[in-house]
Amino acid sequence: MTRSARRTRRTGRTLRVAGAGAAALLALSACSSSDSDSSATSDASAGSDSSASSSQQVSGTVTVFAAASLKESFTTLGKEFEKAHPDTKVTFSFGGSDTLAASINGGAPADVFAAASPKTMALVTDEKNTTGTPATFVRNQLEIATLPGNPDKISSLKDLTKSGIKVVLCDKTVPCGAAAQTALEAGDLKLTPVSYEQDVKSALTKVELKEADAAVVYQTDVKAAGDKVEGVEFPESSEAINDYPIAQLKDARNADAAKAFIELVKSAEGQKVLTAAGFLQP
Structure with a gap:
């Protein structure tokens, strides 16, 4: 075989390989485009679903x-x-x-x-x-609510047991009442209130109306009452956090x-x- 003939055969093989490679590249490109389109469609669908979910309002x-x-x-x-x-x-x-x-x-x-x-x-x-x-x-944690200015000089849970101090507690079946009992037990104290109230707001109201000298309520209720009462913290309250x-x-x-x-x-x-x-x- 002449050098010219060998060159001709090599050139033919090169062209066939190049053609096959180009075909493969075109196939890969088509697959990639298809996957991309599919992914884009999927993302768009997901985005649409997400948008619909976020825009959905309760009523x-x-x-x-x-x-x-x-x-x-x-x-x-x-x-x-x-x-x-x-x-x-x-x-x-x-x-x-x-x-x-x-x-x-x-x-x-x-x-x-x-x-x-x-x-x-x-x-x-x-x-x-x-x-x-x-x-x-x-x-929530308990606190003592006293009359404004704390005229009875109440500084502890024990002070509520003094003679002449009118104290209001929540009923023992109510969480604030159960917590108060736990605090009293922690301090080894016994207290006879002038009344047991059905909820913490009712107990606080007794002090606000000056129908009681003090009440064991939550610190949140003392804060909400503002200057209508004065709050006194006591260490036993840490034993009765609700x-x-x-x-x-x-x-x-x-x-x-x-x-x-x-x-x-x-x-x-x-x-x-x-x-x-x-x-x-x-």
Whole structure:
């Protein structure tokens, strides 16, 4: 074979290899383009779904049963919730946690329950009237509320046992009352109040109206009362700190709004409102 013929054959082989390579590159390019288009379509679809989800707003009325000590902070959060979800309305029922629990178990219509102790939440969970596991969202500590200026010079829990001092406690079945009993036991003290009240706000009101000289309430209630009372801290209160759990109720009529409200309570924004009111971080 001549050098010219060999060159001709080599040139032919080179062209065939180059042609095959080009074909392969075109195939790969087509696959890549197809995958890219598919991925782009998938991403666009996902983005559309995400956008639809984020734009979906809850609506309707959400009914919240909450411990009396949550009144000020939850009222604020209710307004924030309605502002974030213009088509909603938050209604509250505040009171003693044990009374609220009994109402829920009795069939009272509610979407969310926020109790002042795990024990009172258990009254509802034991009846399987909640959805999921209740979450602790804040804690609270006791404080003595005295008349403005503290005319009786009360400086300790023991001072409440002095003759002539009219003291009000929450009922022992209410979380603030149970906590007060725990604190008294921690100090080895016995106290006979002039009355037992059904919730912490009622106990505080007795002092605000000067119908009592002092009441054992939560520090959040003392703070909310402003200059109507004076607060006195006492070391035994550290033995009786209450966890506050919150849960969606099984028969919630507005489950979506209930979930959204609970998320607000647990969020950084919700925690900011609660800690400003004097609640402790969970």
